[in-house]
Amino acid sequence: MVRGAYDEVGLRVRHFRRVSHHETADQPLESSEHRDRLCGPMSAPPELPEIVSRAFDVCRRAGYVAFCRNETGRLLAALAATRGGTMAEFGTGCGVGTAWLRSGVRNGARILTAELDERLAVAAQQIFVEDDKVEVLAADWSVLRDRGPFSLLFLDSGTPSEVGVDMIIDLVEPGGIVVLDDFAPCESWPPITYGRVDTLREEWLTDERFTAVEVMVAPDASALIATRR
Numbered sequence: 477m478v479r480g481a482y483d484e485v486g487l488r489v490r491h492f493r494r495v496s497h498h499e500t501a502d503q504p505l506e507s508s509e510h511r512d513r514l515c516g517p518m519s520a521p522p523e524l525p526e527i528v529s530r531a532f533d534v535c536r537r538a539g540y541v542a543f544c545r546n547e548t549g550r551l552l553a554a555l556a557a558t559r560g561g562t563m564a565e566f567g568t569g570c571g572v573g574t575a576w577l578r579s580g581v582r583n584g585a586r587i588l589t590a591e592l593d594e595r596l597a598v599a600a601q602q603i604f605v606e607d608d609k610v611e612v613l614a615a616d617w618s619v620l621r622d623r624g625p626f627s628l629l630f631l632d633s634g635t636p637s638e639v640g641v642d643m644i645i646d647l648v649e650p651g652g653i654v655v656l657d658d659f660a661p662c663e664s665w666p667p668i669t670y671g672r673v674d675t676l677r678e679e680w681l682t683d684e685r686f687t688a689v690e691v692m693v694a695p696d697a698s699a700l701i702a703t704r705r
């Protein structure tokens with residue numbers, strides 16, 4: 477899990493792996509650190525969508541830090557902007573990922589999100605209390621099984637064994653997108669995490685019912701995007 481702590485302004489600190497495979501031997505470590513200090517690892521405007529800032533305020537009050545990183549959030553927003561119908565998120569936390577999705581939502585589309593921890597779900601509900609495009613359920617994500625299929629599904633409940641392709645495919649409409657994040661970029665095949673084959677990543681990247689890609693959102697973090705054929 478690429479989860480972080482807060483920096484001095486209360487936003488989550490990203491933990492950069494100091495040498496990425498984009499760097500070459502003639503780029504000393506100091507230069508990559510200098511570059512990160514100057515502009516961060518990816519180009520992005522520093523301002524956050526207002527709804528995302530509100531979600532961070534709720535996280536801060538709740539002492540919650542397990543939210544998605546901003547790079548993933550920007551990806552979610554861009555993908556949400558391509559979608560109609562109903563999107564879903566498994567594992568709301570305090571609503572940061574939901575807020576990023578919401579920042580990209582088009583007219584006519586909506587988001588359902590489920591959070592098992594009632595305290596967190598109630599906190600996230602505050603963010604969207606006057607928003608008819610977002611429904612936060614205090615429940616196990618399995619309650620969303622009756623509300624699909626979805627045009628986009630962000631699988632972020634942190635339980636990999638529950639989100640294999642066979643468990644999820646019926647919840648995704650043809651052309652629908654599944655997003656999983658918190659992977660460590662890996663150049664080998666099959667992908668290895670902590671010395672073991674990452675079977676979840678391998679399964680999503682090879683299942684013929686989806687066309688899938690792993691995208692680096694930062695030097696030390698990647699996400700999977702899988703589109704149902």
Ligand SMILES: C[S@@+](CC[C@H](N)C(=O)[O-])C[C@H]1O[C@@H](n2cnc3c(N)ncnc32)[C@H](O)[C@@H]1O
Pocket residue numbers: 542543544565566567568569570571572573574590591592593596615616617618632633634635
């Ligand atoms: C990584 S955090 C979610 C972060 C959030 N998606 C974001 O981007 O800010 C995972 C959350 O999933 C919740 N969770 C775990 N199992 C769940 C389940 N079966 N159904 C719904 N939520 C679950 C946890 O309580 C936790 O808050």
